[in-house]
């Protein structure tokens with residue numbers, strides 16, 4: 001996956017409930033549907049903008065993703081969709097001891113293109129939803145998406 005414009009399957013966002021902000025979305029003229037009540041695109045640079053309310057974050061891929069997870073963890077209210085690369089520095093720095101719950105999605109997602117069509121191939125890797133804040137933890141438990149929910153925020157046994 002080299003391009004950034006891989007859109008979240010809309011059924012996932014629908015199942016998780018309404019979001020106030022998607023800070024990394026295609027521009028309004030290029031997206032097939034809204035993912036939140038307000039959006040920032042690459043033209044705005046969502047990382048340079050103030051964030052508010054309940055945030056949806058399927059971040060740009062690659063090393064850049066860590067900066068978005070760091071920002072969401074600091075914001076403390078939202079859900080991220082990332083690859084379940086649980087061994088990475090990003091996961092250890094911004095997920096394992098900062099998030100409140102995870103939903104490991106069963107199977108592999110088919111992301112969507114900006115024309116709204118579903119990609120023929122699956123993402124090639126497992127995905128996980130990462131919840132920050134109690135209402136988002138609750139959403140992972142009640143959303144009905146297929147997978148396994150893991151509550152976090154217990155004391156790590158070792159560093």
Ligand SMILES: C[S@@+](CC[C@H](N)C(=O)[O-])C[C@H]1O[C@@H](n2cnc3c(N)ncnc32)[C@H](O)[C@@H]1O
Nearest residue numbers: 006007008024025026041042045046058059060
């Ligand atoms: C993986 S896609 C997810 C799109 C959408 N949030 C969703 O869930 O369907 C990542 C998006 O981040 C956008 N993006 C990349 N850099 C950005 C930046 N600095 N500020 C805002 N958006 C950015 C890309 O254009 C792309 O639309």
